[in-house]
Amino acid sequence: MTISYDDVQNILKIIDSSALEEVHLELGDFKLVVRRHGAPGTTPQVETPTPPARAAGATASAAAPAPPRPERGRASSTHGLEVKAPMVGTFYRAPAPGAPPFVEVGSLVDEDDTVCILEVMKLMNSIKAGCRGRVAEICVDNAALVEFGATLLVIEPVP
């Protein structure tokens, strides 16, 4: 079975209008991976082994027309490590209402430092920085709902 440029366009439109976070589609030697969030997949990946089902130009351009939805407040260009939500939840910057926030932009953090809390179904999930560095950006408002995989903070690694 061969997949045309229009087919890919249509598949991406369907995925974009759905609630799906991630889709893997394999038809013979054609493989399409689309992720709504997530650094490795922020652009749809279309992989075709050699020999390709279609001309390489068609598959490459198929990847271009459907950029991921921009996330509100998200870093537009950063070189830091994006701390992503491991689950859907409410984002809290402090351990309790009125308490000082875990971090501010500019704070220095160690790998194991808590940078925020995500609450879901009364599970309070303390999110670690994941690397030693400086908080470059806090991408979500306090008490906002975040989806799985959303970027919460950006941390610029410091040696």
Place this chain on the structure above:
Amino acid sequence: MESTQSCAFDLAGQGAADRTVVVAEHQTAGRGRRGHHWQDEPGANLLFSIIVRSSLSVARRPLLSFAAAVAVAEALAEVVGVEARLKWPNDVLVSARKVAGILLESRSATPNSGLADGAPTIIGIGVNVAQARFGPELAGLATSLVLESGRTVPRDEVLDSLLHHFDRWRATLERDGFAPVRERWLALAETIGREVRVDGQMGLAVGLDEDGALLLRDADRTHRVVAGTVTSRGSGDD
């Protein structure tokens, strides 16, 4: 002890096994949701934390909240004979007053780091067993098993039963998914069918979504609620 949650985290960090349980006679710094202090009368209540190293994916572990709530309700029915009802997601009520609270905590790294899956979930459960008086801020909102049943309640029997039911519901969740736990939770739910407020959002609680979110309907649409404190007439804050 300051808090069974803190102690359980320390033990888990030293490699304590799945299903390790930490029990306290009294907590000097018992934790509730979002910085709330969990108060107890020394020696009167059942206060413990379970270290859970679940096979569920990190994103599915919040569902343990419902397994724990169902387990508490079943243990109270079995040992004490009281009819417990559940307030979303996991408060346990008897006669519309809170008799037990559950708080889950985890400390995860980001999904990309590969560390997230190994992180334990610590499930803290506080059951008011023999406490006869509550502070003015809890008056009318909290109760205990002794107050409700009018008889002595052995804490160790409640604990044994609760751990047994929790193991069973957790295994069901890990093996068969959320559907059977959800069905049992709905059968015990106090919240569904009531007008409630969740952190400022008002609506009619109409159901439980397949990921545990509370479905709240207002005039023209249905909202999904994943976090917050449900308040309605006769039930309290935690």
